[in-house]
Amino acid sequence: MAHPESQHPLQIAIVGFGAAAQAFVPALQNNAQFSLVAIVENNAQVQSNAKALGVPVFSQLEDLKQIAHLDGVYIATHTPCHAEQCIQALANGWHVLVEKPMSSNAAEALRMVSAAQQFGKSITVGHSHSFDAPIQAMRHIIQSGELGAVQMVNTWCFTDWVYRPRRAEELDPALGGGVTFRQGAHQIDILRALCGPKVQTVKAKVFNTDPKRNTPGAHAIYLDFENGAAATAIYNGYAGLSSMDWTQNVSEWGFLQTAEQRPWKRRPLQQSTPEQELASKQERAKTAIPGSAPLQPHFGLTVVSCTLGDMRQTPAGILIATADGERELKLPNHQSPRELVLEEIENVWRGSGPGWHDGQWGYENLRICEAAIASAQSGREQVMTA
Numbered sequence: 001m002a003h004p005e006s007q008h009p010l011q012i013a014i015v016g017f018g019a020a021a022q023a024f025v026p027a028l029q030n031n032a033q034f035s036l037v038a039i040v041e042n043n044a045q046v047q048s049n050a051k052a053l054g055v056p057v058f059s060q061l062e063d064l065k066q067i068a069h070l071d072g073v074y075i076a077t078h079t080p081c082h083a084e085q086c087i088q089a090l091a092n093g094w095h096v097l098v099e100k101p102m103s104s105n106a107a108e109a110l111r112m113v114s115a116a117q118q119f120g121k122s123i124t125v126g127h128s129h130s131f132d133a134p135i136q137a138m139r140h141i142i143q144s145g146e147l148g149a150v151q152m153v154n155t156w157c158f159t160d161w162v163y164r165p166r167r168a169e170e171l172d173p174a175l176g177g178g179v180t181f182r183q184g185a186h187q188i189d190i191l192r193a194l195c196g197p198k199v200q201t202v203k204a205k206v207f208n209t210d211p212k213r214n215t216p217g218a219h220a221i222y223l224d225f226e227n228g229a230a231a232t233a234i235y236n237g238y239a240g241l242s243s244m245d246w247t248q249n250v251s252e253w254g255f256l257q258t259a260e261q262r263p264w265k266r267r268p269l270q271q272s273t274p275e276q277e278l279a280s281k282q283e284r285a286k287t288a289i290p291g292s293a294p295l296q297p298h299f300g301l302t303v304v305s306c307t308l309g310d311m312r313q314t315p316a317g318i319l320i321a322t323a324d325g326e327r328e329l330k331l332p333n334h335q336s337p338r339e340l341v342l343e344e345i346e347n348v349w350r351g352s353g354p355g356w357h358d359g360q361w362g363y364e365n366l367r368i369c370e371a372a373i374a375s376a377q378s379g380r381e382q383v384m385t386a
C-alpha cells in the first residue's frame with residue numbers, strides 16, 4: 001500500500017553489517033519511505049566498511065538509544081544472536097525485521113513472538129524467497145482458484161552452499177546452521193506460501209557427507225498439508241550439479257549465469273583457517289547479493305501442480321500449462337525481493353496492514369525445519385501438533 005509523500009520516512013538501523021545486510025542497502029537507499037539512520041557492527045574491520053554509508057556506526061544494540069525516534073531495526077547478525085537482539089529491540093520500543101532463520105531454534109522463536117506481543121511491536125522475518133515475484137504470482141493464482149486446488153508443490157535447489165566461506169556456527173545445526181535451517185528456511189517458506197500455512201506431518205532425510213566439512217549439506221523433505229496438498233523440498237549443497245541447469249541458467253538473484261561462468265565446479269575443499277574463511281566471507285559479502293537484476297530470482301526450481309494445470313518459474317515470469325495449452329505470464333522486475341520486504345514492513349510499521357511474514361510465520365517455518373531434522377534422526381514421520 002502506497003503512503004502519502006507527506007509521511008515522515010521510517011527511521012531504521014541495521015544490526016550486523018555482513019552479506020545479508022549489505023544486500024539490503026540498495027533497496028533502503030532507493031526507498032523514500034525509509035531513512036537508514038545508524039549501523040550496529042561489532043567487528044572493527046567491518047565497521048570501517050559500514051562508515052562509507054555516512055551514518056553513525058555503533059558497536060552495540062543499546063547504543064541505538066542515542067537515536068531519537070528510531071522506528072525499527074533490521075537484525076542481520078549471525079543467527080544465534082537474533083533472539084536476544086530481537087527481544088532487546090522490542091523491549092526498547094522498536095519494530096524488528098529479522099533475517100531468516102529467525103533464530104537458532106523454535107523455542108527461541110517462540111520467546112521472540114511472545115516479546116512482540118508483550119511490547120506491542122512487530123516482528124517481520126525476511127528477506128526470504130517467498131518474496132520473489134514468481135512465487136507471489138503463483139500464490140496469487142492458487143488463491144484465485146483459477147487452476148483449481150493446489151495438489152503438489154516440488155522445489156529443488158542444488159548449489160555449492162557447503163563450500164562457501166563460513167563461520168563455524170553456520171555449519172552447526174545446534175546453532176541454526178547447516179542447509180536444513182539456513183536454506184530449508186527458504187524452501188519451507190515457499191512451500192507454505194503456495195500450499196497453505198498448515199503442515200500436518202513432516203518426513204525427511206538429511207545428509208552430512210563430507211567429513212572435512214561437518215554439516216548437514218543436503219536434504220529431502222516431504223510435507224503433508226492440512227488441506228490435502230503434498231510438497232517436497234530437495235536441497236543439495238555439495239557443489240555437484242547446479243539447479244541453474246533447470247532454470248535456463250538464471251541464478252538465485254536473477255542473473256544469467258551459464259555453466260562456464262559458475263565459479264563452483266566441484267573442487268576439493270581448500271583447508272582454510274577460521275580467519276581466512278572470515279576474510280573471504282567479508283570480501284564475498286560486498287558483491288554476493290546484487291541490488292537489482294534483469295531476470296526473475298530463482299531459488300532453484302519450484303513446480304506447482306493444481307487440479308486444472310501446472311505452473312513453474314521462467315526467467316521472465318511464470319509458465320502456466322493446462323489442457324488448453326501453455327502461456328507465459330511476464331512479471332515486472334523493477335522491484336527486487338528486498339524492495340518487496342520493505343513494502344511489507346512499511347505497512348506493518350505504519351500500522352496500515354498486517355504482514356504475512358510475521359513472527360508466527362517465521363516460527364512455524366523454523367518448527368518445520370526442526371521437525372525435518374528430528375525426522376531424519378529418528379527415521380520417523382513427525383506430527384506437527386498445533
Ligand SMILES: NC(=O)c1ccc[n+]([C@@H]2O[C@H](COP(=O)([O-])OP(=O)(O)OC[C@H]3O[C@@H](n4cnc5c(N)ncnc54)[C@H](O)[C@@H]3O)[C@@H](O)[C@H]2O)c1
Pocket residue numbers: 015016017018019020021040041042043046059060061076077078079081099100101126127128167182281285
Ligand atoms: N535472506 C537471505 O537471502 C540471506 C542471505 C545471507 C544470510 N542471511 C541470514 O543473515 C544472517 C547473517 O548472515 P550473513 O551471511 O550476513 O553473516 P555475516 O557473518 O556476513 O554477517 C553478520 C555480521 O554481524 C556482525 N555481528 C555479529 N555479532 C554482532 C553483534 N553482537 N553486534 C553487532 N554486530 C554483530 C558480524 O561482525 C558480521 O559482520 C543469518 O541469519 C543468515 O541466515 C540471509
